[in-house]
Amino acid sequence: MNYDILLKGGTVIDPAQRLNKIKDIAISNGLIAAIDDDIPKDLAKQTIPVKHKYVTPGLIDIHTHVYYGVTTWGIRADDVCTNTGTTTVVDAGSASWASFPGFKEFISEPAQTNILNYVHISGIGLIYGPVGEIHDLAYADPDRVADTLIANRDITVGVKVRQGKMQVGDNGVEPLKLAIRAAEQADTPVMCHIGQGIPLPDVLELMRPGDVITHCFQGNGDNIVDEKGNVIPEAWKAREDGVIFDVGHGGGSFRYEIAQRAMEQGFISDVISTDLHTGNIDGPVYDLPTTLSKLMHLGLTFEEVIEKATLNAAKAIKRENVIGNLKIGNIADVGIFDVVDGEFEFFDAHDTKFFGSKKIEPVITIREGMVV
């Protein structure tokens, strides 16, 4: 027996290898061992027939909140990820330097899901949601945040900052500047939440190539499109400069109409993430495949949404050599999906209902070569 598992006859979609074809995939010792047109069954201990199903790299959700039991919005990652084809999640700033050791020991290490982390620039992280975390700039300690990133490169990906009036009070874009200072010290990207009350051009002007804007289709004010519905020139410029735009659906940060207007003009997000937390896991977000289905309704193909939740997501967190693809020798994180036809009801984050004719349904999740 050469292989532990053989996935037989599925349509393999791996944007990193420009692959969209019926192929067999063999897994051995937790790694992708072979991809070929026909791998004989007798070479594997277990064969899983996946004919008429899509086989993709395990999905990567770059915006979630999984610091369960400690922070305002923390969910249990394994409860939702391991049955949705989502093998990697990034917690977007629940922890900062002070609470990071707990995140690592009690959340990241024991989980079956691969859990990474954006370290919040505010030392209190997202421990108390009702009050904005950086009304007082004294909460920001770029040196300690940078030290945490440098000492934990295996599970950290960057610095998180939230730039809405609710989070920053009268501090304008100062929190973002402090986040960038920490990110520069540690040579990592920043993920910046955008929202009402802070002019978006002021935020975009500071963003560096490779930094991530999350909630790009939020519609609470200071949106990516102006009152006439046109994408603002500063957003086009930022994109040209290499700033990454991410959906970050959330409980209040995805307005269908904004996404529609932006996408009609060709402004399509680079990455699709959920911002999954306690306030939206029972709807309207549910999970990453549901969010991907919504973007398919907005005109993207299955292959395109998979690219945004695998290859592009991996690039945004600078892990594209490790995860988000099915290259031989890499960790065998795999999602197996159906795309079903019908009439499906979806909601954005503002109770806007729309109907989609396709829905992505997770079938099997494989994490580090094990069927979950």
Ligand SMILES: [Zn+2]
């Ligand atoms: Zn969030």
